[in-house]
Amino acid sequence: MCKRSRGFRSCSMGLAPSFMVALGLTAWSAPASAYRPFDGTDAAVAKKGEMEVELQPAGRLRDESGTSLIAPAWVLNYGLSEDWEAVFEGQGQTSLSPSGPTSLTAAGAFLKHVVVPGSLQDKTGPSIATEFGVLLPDSTGNSGVGVSLAGIVSQRWDWGTIHLNAETAITRDHHGDVFVGAIVEGPMTWTVRPVAEIFYENEFGKEETFSGLVGLIYRVRDDLSFDIAVRHALTGGHPVNEIRAGLTFGFPLSFFEGHAMRQAQPIPPR
Template sequence: MSAKCPCLRRSAQHLALGSILTLSLLAWCNPARAYRPFDGTDAAVAAKGEMEIELQPAGRLRDERGTTLIAPATVINYGLTEDWEAVLEGQAQTPLSPMGPTSLTAAGAFLKHVLVPGSLQNKTGPSIATEFGVLLPDSTGSSGVGASLAAIISQRWDWGTIHLNAETALTRDQHGDVFVGAILEGPSTWTVRPVAEVFYENEFGKEQTISGLVGLIYRVRDNLSFDVAIRHALTNAHPVNEIRAGLTFGFPLSFFEGHATQREASPILPR
């Protein structure tokens, strides 16, 4: 095909626009408050009209069944109002040893609501929130639909922040489940802050897990953070070891709306 073909010109323009938008997401964003690399969460929501994305490009998990690649793992948060957000999450798992097919797991759709604004909202006292929603079936196996309901309490001091999580659920396998955990962070003003998490989970009639995680969060700027952590757990007395690394960023959807409006208002020039 000729290099002057209009189709190729349009493809090149679309590629360039996509590259510009991708770079803009990292350069022009509102502060992101979604939390990696934890299993629990915090008592805060995304600002109204803001999208927050937690992304783990690749992680490694090893348990009694072998080694599994977690790639990618994604959580998408969207601020509906000042105190409500919608959450979508899921991850792809690929068994490496022994080899196996890739499957979509840990998918869910949730709503999160700040019941009592507190220190995470620049007010006094603890922040209190709830999160509830639907656990979606895995892409393989015979799992069904589940549901969960969680309570979150967060308190920030000059020396650090604590987030307490308590959750009850009906799992995808139709078992009752309880989860209690605590997240501890270093001072929020530090560029690199140490973090830790411990939790206990009991999926009745199936398995019990005691887990501990330590890691670091590197805040490049208010709108972009990177994280790395290692987790060790015992599930039914069998060791589980995991390496997690990823990033968190956010952006206002008005950014795209503004570009769309500008494009519609621009005159169409002859070629």
């Protein structure tokens, strides 16, 4: 899959440290709207000055090449203004069968802009956003730099929410690529809501992918959610099976700025 992926494609941080960092940061969480466990995304951005984190401590991916451990996978969303955010992402991938080294894959840097505020911004009508950026090379292999441009339309009703994604890209292997997908969620008022995603992707001259995902999102509180999902796909006619589990949280960066300023203040003499 060539697109910047909230799904799958040498990390020094392992499973246990990354999970502990995530749990620690949730103590200062603010409401998060980043979107796990999907490959697509929503037409919303992080609040100005806030960081939203999507973290998967570990996941399992099995395709025609064997079984891989995805640990960790992350997406960082920083609110630049009311309707712009910066997005940074990547993941560690280790081949388990056959065994192989850990590499950094699916890395990228993007800008996301809400073009038309709508139901996701507590207004009427659909929310419309665009996202564009650079696909960075993997840490191993011969992949290069790619680019992508996406459009997102989201609409929320009392019964649930739908997000439509369309993306075109030049992949890291310099193939043309198109991606279209849809995410459907249960009511936002439910503590545990069912979710599903389908998408089609065509990397021209290489392979097509048909993918389906089903899962659950458990909202512990407005600023912390956990998710679990299973995904089955056909890529180039070969089956791909995946298990995803992770969490989403956010925090204002002003917390760290205030903490640093307090640490830098001189201690008054007694």
